[in-house]
Amino acid sequence: MKFDEIGNVMQRENLIEALNNITWKVSRPRQVVTANLKLAVLPVEKKTPCLVTDKSTLTLTTRSWLNAAKTLEDINLQEDIIQKELPQNTFLWTVSNRLAKKGPKSVPAFLLRVPEGLFQALYEAEFKQTQVGYLTFRNQVYLKVLRGFVANRWFLEKIFGLSPYDFAKGEVEGKAAPKRTASNALDLAEEKQASSLNYLSIDKYLQTTDGENTDKIMPYGAYLQLDELKTKGIQALKIEALDYDLTKRGGINLLMLTTLELMAGYFLMMESVSQEDIDQGRILAQQTALESPYAKDNLKQAQLFLAELAHFAAQVPYANAQKTLDSLAYRLKSPENTPAAKFLLNLGNYTAQTFILNQSKNDRQHPQTVALDTNSYRLLAEALLAGEDYQLILNEEGIIQVKNKLVKHGLQTSSNSALMTELWQNKQVAKALVQNAGFTTLEDVEIHSKAEFEKYFPQFEGLAVVVKNARNLSDEKTMLFRLPPAKETLWNCVQAYLKAGQVPLIEAVIPGSTYRALFFQDELLSVVERLPKSVVGDGHKTLSQLITLKNLTLGASEKATLAVQGWGMDTIIPRGTEVLLRYDATVGTGCRSLEVLDELDSSYVKPLKALAQALKLHDGALDVVIPNIYQPFNPKEAKMLIFLSAHPTTPLEMHENVVFGPQNIAVKILERL
Structure with missing residues (x-):
């Protein structure tokens, strides 16, 4: 294994750690279907940064730009919200092979962004002296990584392929042989288009594409015109070569992200692949897409490539590297361990479509709710549906950010001081504050002992009263007496709080x-x-x-x-x-x-x-x-x-x-x- 000039500079300047700062934006377009396997018609069309609905297709996109862990957290949150918002008796089609031809393609799109600081550090450390402009240099680095992915797309198909039948073309069990990934299989026209694409420079790419890219890995920029990639620069790589994971809600798992991160680092630091590597990789990708999920073809080749990644990872302080490598090795140990083969083996007496539908129903009926209080969840749901910016800050404290404002428990903002919040928890102190402002409160007293109860009982004798917690919310020990209680009865209620180590409050009750x-x-x-x-x-x-x-x-x-x-x-x-x-x-x-x-x-x-x-x-x-x-x-x-x-x-x-x-x-x- 040999680093090229970029790899050597990264090693010399201690820049390798920056590979842990790759960030993501992931889109998941999926068809919405009915219980009888027909396309549903969504009642409302939406177009926001995170949610787009169009007839029978719904697309969720994570907020940009997040690390792998935060990306998965956002995917789970969005999935929880949208599952509850779907029209009754409709379900998200959870695999990449579309049920029907209508609507856009149904494969996840991974936008992978290399840290800008890494580009800047590389440029200043070595490549500025070449007189190449920064934007040109940056584009060339992205294209170098892209060429590596295109040449090795077959590896992603082998590891993540999970669409045995092209349902949109009428393929079903018994009438068509299962493929590893029908969503990645190209027809003759698509193969021809892919073979003409040139990634040596952004100029050559723009000359050889009409906006379509059947390699399924392409330069990305959020621009109105494609040629702005040249003048404004590539913002990320867009990868559409992985199928959804049927076993994960949202279809995306951590292994996908960490594998792409590991491969991106490898392609960035290693010698660039040749055009011959790309041409051979395209042929192998088509063969892999069309092969039987049980095929052993190219298994050794995949294991050799994985060994190279492992050797590379040993020199790079990647988080989760060993776990990622172990998971990939398991899938390559036997054809039966790959997703497409496991899917077919698990069908039992179900047809593929029915099996998928059952999984979709289960996802809706058993939401895996993100650990967040109900108020925060409700506010986040409305923010997602309305297209407003949001993010999770401290889940365990119920703190989120919506429209760039921090909100706690879906209601409390920084407008309320922590001091006042503390005072409100003491009911008697809060009452004193409003009494000073001229408002009426009910007569009450805190009880800390039997002696105090004996002292204050005459004050409430003959009155309707309530006994409740003086410091916190009322609980099951709260007792309201519409008729004046006997002394012993009232003491029993007070004593229940004292035994629990809490402060009881006796408060008078009036009609209303x-x-x-x-x-x-x-x-x-x-x-x-x-x-x-x-x-x-x-x-x-x-x-x-x-x-x-x-x-x-x-x-x-x-x-x-x-x-x-x-x-x-x-x-x-x-x-x-x-x-x-x-x-x-x-x-x-x-x-x-x-x-x-x-x-x-x-x-x-x-x-x-x-x-x-x-x-x-x-x-x-x-x-x-x-x-x-x-x-x-x-x-x-x-x-x-x-x-x-x-x-x-x-x-x-x-x-x-x-x-x-x-x-x-x-x-x-x-x-x-």
Whole structure:
């Protein structure tokens, strides 16, 4: 193995590490099909940087430019989102062999970009003195790598080929012999076109192409005119010689990216291939595409090329190099290990098309959701569909970036200070802040011991009260008493929190409904009435059956609430009768939501905004009690608007999945970013 001048300079100047900084942009065009193997018609046409839909074809493209790990993360995220957005009973056709001729080709396109810093360092270190312009030098380096890929396209077909039949031409089992990769097989006209392509310079390439490239590996630039490759430079290499991986959602696996990276580095540093190598490589690529998936032809040749890559990798500090080499060696150990052969062996009693359809159905029915909170996921989904820029920043913290703005948990921006967020978590401190601004709060007290309970019990004796967590969201231990509880009953509720190492809060209750007001960038987006968990009788089922039917669970609070109402589990509930499982309605204990923003008297908007401003809450939610939302707000009436608590974020689902039909709050947030 011998490095050429570029390889020697990279070794001398310690530039080899830059090969770990290759970046990607991957497009995946796929047909959308029905359960009876017909092309579906997509209801809406879209054309955004990441999503294009056209009749029966859907194309997803990752954000540019990402490393291999981030590219796969983006592919998985896009796949999750689009699977949920597809029309009912339609599925993504997950392989490269199209089901029908209609629409564009259906092979993944890998855009591989060499780090710009590497070009600059090479040019300054050695090649500037040749008097060749930087743009010309850069184009020549890309073309050198491209020639290596064209000469060895057969290797990619051998390793990744997975399209045994050309369904669009009517090929099926029993009527046509399976191929390794029908998507890469060329007809006579395509072979002729490929043989005429010349990659010695960008001028020669432009002279020998009309925009089509049946080599399936070509120079790429996001330009309106092809000849701008010469004046503005090649931006990346476009590789369309790999088939989708049927076993991976999104069709792309890490082995594809790391193999292409390893080969790109090899072709960059090694001596350039000759035109004879390219011509022979094209012949071998056609033979490989057409060969039986079980063929042993050229297996030794592929193993020898892999040995060269391994020798090269031993001198280059590639991440994942050994894992990549081991995976490639496994596929070349036996023909049965290659993707096309494994596909045929796994068919069993299914036809190829039915097998693929079943895989497509499974992908849709069992989404492999990216580890991200629901709010962030919802906002990312709307950003993708709307064509807005986005990226994942810290998944585990729920921090994403949309429209160049950081958002936490799909709602919170940098507008809210960390200090205020910390204060809101202490319900009594938050109440003190709004009291100073002239708003009404409910009487409450924190309990830290039995002695404190004895001290403060007379203050709440004879009152309707609620016991809840003083520091965090309400949970299953929360208990609301519509009638004044006995002292022992109240202590048992308080004691449950103390035993759990939490601080309980006893709070007075007054007549009225509880509402959650959602703010984003100081705008009131939604006001929902929180409705307690309940079941409604049909005159036939017992209470136990109704609870089971709604998949609800009963804790101590639910059982106590039912006992107070006098309902037994075997009681048949009369038709239309609502049975409350809890009196409180909080996120932590489960509740239903009713959107009331349009019903809320407009006079409440101003005081709600003033309440948020008093807390310096620009993004987040306020819990309030309003006795009558239809009665105009009167600032002289203290109990017309009562503050309960503030939250830096809230589940968007609470404001979207509302009674009487869903609404899209994520879109409203996206519009205001």
